[in-house]
Amino acid sequence: MSYVIDDRQTSLFQVNREVFTSKEVFDRERDLIFGSAWLYAGHESELPNRNDFRTRDVGGRPVIFTRDRHGEVRVLLNTCLHRGASLCRHPAGNAKIFTCFYHGWSYRNSGELVNVPAAEDYAGSPVEVYRRLPGPRLESYRGFYFVNFAEGAPDLRSWLGTSTYLLDLAVDQSEDGIEVLAGTHDYTLNANWKLLVENSVDGYHAKSVHHTYFEMMLELGQTPPMLGDAGTNGVPPAGIGTEFGNGHATLMYPGNGLPLATESVTRDLAALRARAVERFGESYATAVFNLARNTVFFPNFVLIDLNFGMILRTIMPLAPDRTRVSSWQITPRGLDPESLRYRIDNALTFWGPAGLATPDDVEALEQAQRGFGARREMAWSDISKGMGKRRPAANDELQMRAWWRQWNAVLTGEELPREVEEFVPFDQPAREIQGA
Ligand code: FES
Numbered sequence: 178m179s180y181v182i183d184d185r186q187t188s189l190f191q192v193n194r195e196v197f198t199s200k201e202v203f204d205r206e207r208d209l210i211f212g213s214a215w216l217y218a219g220h221e222s223e224l225p226n227r228n229d230f231r232t233r234d235v236g237g238r239p240v241i242f243t244r245d246r247h248g249e250v251r252v253l254l255n256t257c258l259h260r261g262a263s264l265c266r267h268p269a270g271n272a273k274i275f276t277c278f279y280h281g282w283s284y285r286n287s288g289e290l291v292n293v294p295a296a297e298d299y300a301g302s303p304v305e306v307y308r309r310l311p312g313p314r315l316e317s318y319r320g321f322y323f324v325n326f327a328e329g330a331p332d333l334r335s336w337l338g339t340s341t342y343l344l345d346l347a348v349d350q351s352e353d354g355i356e357v358l359a360g361t362h363d364y365t366l367n368a369n370w371k372l373l374v375e376n377s378v379d380g381y382h383a384k385s386v387h388h389t390y391f392e393m394m395l396e397l398g399q400t401p402p403m404l405g406d407a408g409t410n411g412v413p414p415a416g417i418g419t420e421f422g423n424g425h426a427t428l429m430y431p432g433n434g435l436p437l438a439t440e441s442v443t444r445d446l447a448a449l450r451a452r453a454v455e456r457f458g459e460s461y462a463t464a465v466f467n468l469a470r471n472t473v474f475f476p477n478f479v480l481i482d483l484n485f486g487m488i489l490r491t492i493m494p495l496a497p498d499r500t501r502v503s504s505w506q507i508t509p510r511g512l513d514p515e516s517l518r519y520r521i522d523n524a525l526t527f528w529g530p531a532g533l534a535t536p537d538d539v540e541a542l543e544q545a546q547r548g549f550g551a552r553r554e555m556a557w558s559d560i561s562k563g564m565g566k567r568r569p570a571a572n573d574e575l576q577m578r579a580w581w582r583q584w585n586a587v588l589t590g591e592e593l594p595r596e597v598e599e600f601v602p603f604d605q606p607a608r609e610i611q612g613a
């Protein structure tokens with residue numbers, strides 16, 4: 178069965194709705210996608226001290242994201258070698274040793290099995306037989322840690338390719354880097370995970386689904402994003418969608434100010450920008466501070482940098498029609514308390530549990546999932562907007578098609594060529610500037 182129709186003659190792109198409901202597709206995704214791609218696990222700022230840890234699920238596998246006693250960041254499988262119980266049942270904390278609560282086997286936070294109660298009853302010592310917890314491959318880029326459960330995968334940098342630009346733009350907001358703020362926004366939705374991937378890079382829905390937000394901004398005398406601003410660094414007012422290979426894609430548009438900011442918040446932002454101009458030059462600083470962007474790193478890691486706050490998001494499938502989302506706010510390090518409060522407030526107003534975006538997006542996706550009940554009668558979803566344009570706009574759907582082509586390649590082996598040349602809206606690639 179064909180999942181994706183990619184017709185370059187008629188510029189028609191369709192996805193079969195079966196992929197949002199089928200248990201077989203779900204199982205294959207867990208194996209082929211989450212078993213082979215680099216998956217975002219966490220940010221270095223979440224583990225400021227030795228022996229700090231956070232537990233989470235990555236690609237359906239329970240893991241402990243921890244900094245061991247020597248300061249090295251590690252990801253351990255959070256399952257006991259004995260009979261599988263979780264080694265750590267806390268969401269976060271500080272511990273040198275994890276002791277399984279079932280029969281009491283203990284592990285160092287670097288993974289070695291160090292103690293087995295009543296070890297003398299075993300013919301061969303379990304500590305000698307089992308030695309240590311296996312862990313996935315772990316690599317990082319500028320503080321973002323990713324894991325890979327496949328032995329033979331290419332290294333992280335090759336996988337990310339030029340999409341690292343988007344991570345650079347986030348990190349380079351401040352000389353001191355960025356940090357993940359305390360607290361996680363965790364929620365589930367009754368919809369397939371791929372619907373939220375699409376939604377995360379969907380500029381088309383903003384004015385319809387989020388009109389309440391736009392109306393509020395207009396009433397307050399602010400120009401909402403995507404409605405104002407002249408072109409910036411070659412990015413036209415309508416923005417662009419672009420792709421980076423391997424299914425990584427972004428939409429970008431001019432305008433990334435701080436709506437309703439006080440004078441001191443505005444001054445702080447201007448100081449950060451001025452410092453970036455000194456370090457990198459005007460063009461790159463403009464890309465950092467004056468372009469809003471939504472990016473998906475295939476398969477399920479999203480970085481959104483809008484004036485209402487910088488958000489990281491992971492999207493985990495639980496069942497064909499059920500998805501868990503974790504979301505964190507990141508900010509430049511070292512903001513003064515007023516700027517920090519302002520940014521948190523902005524982010525919560527839009528992205529928060531009772532914000533003006535997230536609940537409406539969830540409703541849209543759950544409604545789509547309901548609609549798939551009629552998938553036999555209406556089998557195909559359309560993702561053709563802007564196809565055939567040399568330079569698709571931010572509210573076209575190139576970025577989704579790029580993601581779907583990668584998804585299709587992994588699931589079916591069918592490689593569909595990319596659609597447009599990558600567009601990078603600043604003079605110099607950040608990696609050269611950084612020497613990273
Ligand atoms: S399952 Fe962990 S000690 Fe038995």
Ligand SMILES: [Fe+2]
Binds near residue numbers: 376382383386387538
């Ligand atoms: Fe939305």
